[in-house]
Amino acid sequence: MEPGNDTRISEFLLLGLSEEEELQFLIFGLFLSMYLITVFGNLLIILAISSDSHLHTPMYFFLSNLSFVDICFTSTTIPKMLWNIQNMSKGITYGGCITQMYFYILFAGLDDILLSVMAYDRYVAICLPLHYMVIMSPLLCGLLVLISWVLIALFSLLHSLMVLRLSFCPLVQIPHFFCELSQLVQLASSENFLNNIVMYFAAVLVGGGPFAGILYSYSKIVSCICKITSAQGKHKAFSTCVSHLSVVFLFYFTALGVFLSSGTTYTSHSSTIASVMYTVVTPMLNTFIYSLRNRDIKEGLKTLYWMPSIKDQLY
Template sequence: MFPILFLPYVNNMKTGNQTIILEFLLVGFSQDAEYQPLLFGLFLLMFVVAVLGNLLIILAVSSDSHLHTPMYFFLSNLSFSDICFISTTIPKMLVNIQTQNKSITYAGCITQMYFFMVFGGMDTFLLTLMAYDRFVAICHPLHYPVIMNPQLCGLLVLVSWIISCLYSLVQSLLVLRLSFCTNQIIKHFYCELAQALTVACSDTLLNHILLYIVTCILGFVPFSGILYSYSQIVSSILRIPSTDGKYKAFSTCGSHLSVVSLFYGTGLGVYLSSDETSFSWKDMVASVMYTVVTPMLNPFIYSLRNNDIKKALQTLGRILFVK
């Protein structure tokens, strides 16, 4: 399925007068050697917290029959996607810090790039589906069981997976046609597509066109859908006569809105403000926010602001530790 299976070389290879680089250097956080142990401990802690936190959300939703609803179905898929999302970048970075070896093979870079785009795309789709779920629940409550039926929810998630995988595969195939020569340094802590294109010595016009088009489609279109959903939600909430009713309706959206703000605020900020040729420390910190911090904070945001999740986690804790 993945094109990297046909690329067994990991060292430099000479072809005529051209040296083709089959290995890259990820120099994201390697500037200050004295801070490497601190960075290793910090990122290891964030990785463990993110994986365990999202795993607990999945177990809580699976074990509690009261949470077998569309909203929590999407939430458990988001938690799974977040575990995979953070696992595509942090383990390799931790290995590089520990071994003081910043290299990543050509095949490893393409693989990391592919899965990063898959799970990053899934996060955008799932956040959009969760916004649509809240829109239907608040604006069309009587039709909610009919509209958000299990078949539709499963189909929406399946289509999201298919689109994410196909786009990532196309981008990976387009990267495979490029030649990478002389400059093998990627100014990031993972193989980010835009940064990888800057070290290619062949024409990247087609890659950039597809990158910009898909960034607009998979970035702004879902985000526009979220904004539209919440504009309708706010309009419906304002028509509720009682203050308690307004608070109850909005409380069901608070956690999701917090996650959307964190994910899109940092993610779109990176792609809109950064210059590929002069990627700065500030841009890298912003990347950490949406690739590491957001997956880590999602379980806390949903568990601290959601009584149903709190009860499910308490029940799960009693099952796991009392026995």
């Protein structure tokens, strides 16, 4: 196999969710609505956390990072799809496709790692409450986020470089609404065996590692909760984990759907539908889970709402 993009392909064609013209307006409106809800919902969570001093804790520091990553995650795919529908175009440049794929992998990986870090935070808070502020110091929290960014950035770079070595036919049609890694690898005209090995090994490592950490943390949490004698104490301890558990379930359930469907024929619509759940629906639902099921966030949103009127009275 000759390395590199020997065919000098200039663009790919994104076939999108449907090729029927009468459905394009409906798809545009639906995805624009979900995108705006995701962006503004997560922005409200970030603003509520930053404006309320009671929320300046490790748990909400990680949540604000998760909200930021969710905004970036959806922004890597949806705006380009909306632009193509609006302009009745299907093209994306070769460089734009590789860039989109890089940031998609980056923010999906960060979602994964941050959920694992948040599980560890809940483990320390419930199982080691007296040492919580010492263990989860601002320095450690900052380092955990920084290390997550560095590791996943390198992980995403590896996949991007692996795709750059592949060759493609002059006209490549991607049966998807964005440049998804497995789709590109399967559509390559050159040998892709090494890419498949790296892709699936990395998926198991980066996906399975954090998930194992989440399972371990919650096994310890359940053990600690069972030792609590009062029913009220058990309920209070478990209630701090409900939102995180809901997001973990959504994230890994949809991610598993994407992973399993990628093993089928790449023209299958199942992969596209699973990716919609993974890239659009899950980040949108996260905002509702953390805002509606979290009393502290609701109080923070109330503080954010009343802050302008309080300032008007003071000045």
